[in-house]
Amino acid sequence: MTTNLQILLLSLKVATLATLILLPLGTFLGWLFSRKSFPGKTLLEGLINVPLVLPPIVTGYFLLVVLGPNTPVGRAMQSIGLELAFTWRAAVVASAVVSMPLLVRAVHVAFEAVDPKFEDAARMLRANEWQIFFKITLPLAANGVIAGAVLAFARALGEFGATIVFASNIEDARTMPLAIFSYLNQVDGEQHAKLLIFASMVLAYLSILINELLLRRIKNAQA
Numbered sequence: 001m002t003t004n005l006q007i008l009l010l011s012l013k014v015a016t017l018a019t020l021i022l023l024p025l026g027t028f029l030g031w032l033f034s035r036k037s038f039p040g041k042t043l044l045e046g047l048i049n050v051p052l053v054l055p056p057i058v059t060g061y062f063l064l065v066v067l068g069p070n071t072p073v074g075r076a077m078q079s080i081g082l083e084l085a086f087t088w089r090a091a092v093v094a095s096a097v098v099s100m101p102l103l104v105r106a107v108h109v110a111f112e113a114v115d116p117k118f119e120d121a122a123r124m125l126r127a128n129e130w131q132i133f134f135k136i137t138l139p140l141a142a143n144g145v146i147a148g149a150v151l152a153f154a155r156a157l158g159e160f161g162a163t164i165v166f167a168s169n170i171e172d173a174r175t176m177p178l179a180i181f182s183y184l185n186q187v188d189g190e191q192h193a194k195l196l197i198f199a200s201m202v203l204a205y206l207s208i209l210i211n212e213l214l215l216r217r218i219k220n221a222q223a
Contacts, residue, residue, distance in 0.1 A: 002171050019156060069084075085166060090168075091167040122135075144215075159175070
């Protein structure tokens, strides 16, 4: 039987991997939305933000429809020996999808707060776009990007609905929310659930605290 420590470690693993997967993509999208205008921009922003308001169970259902074992993508992954649905990897994907809007929105705001005059000055000095992004724009927006990543991590840590559909409530993919749900549906399981509930509350509070501290640093830098 999986212990609470194993459940906690799996939850941290899933949330960390989900955040690391999201970080480059979310940073690019946040920069794109803040700096570029292109056809379909509003539609793409809406698509990215849909998981923010969509019931997580519906998100999990769509993941199952697109990436399930009987879909073309699922069969292609199985052919190379990579199982996705109904594994802990599915929990990572589900957590990443539902967390993405929080990261992208935070990064978008962070890049918008960077004065374009700094970038224009670098262009006048013949810096290329890669140099401008990595040496000027990203460092100036770094606190906002990290704040968004922390918020996404916290959301991934608490993900339940999409995970239970796409990964199922099997032992190998049982994160803290799934374990708490299972314990509360067992006779005398409340004591085990209390320990995980406490751990969830502590981790969530620490994540929000770090996020607020970073946002405060951003406000102080802008003052």
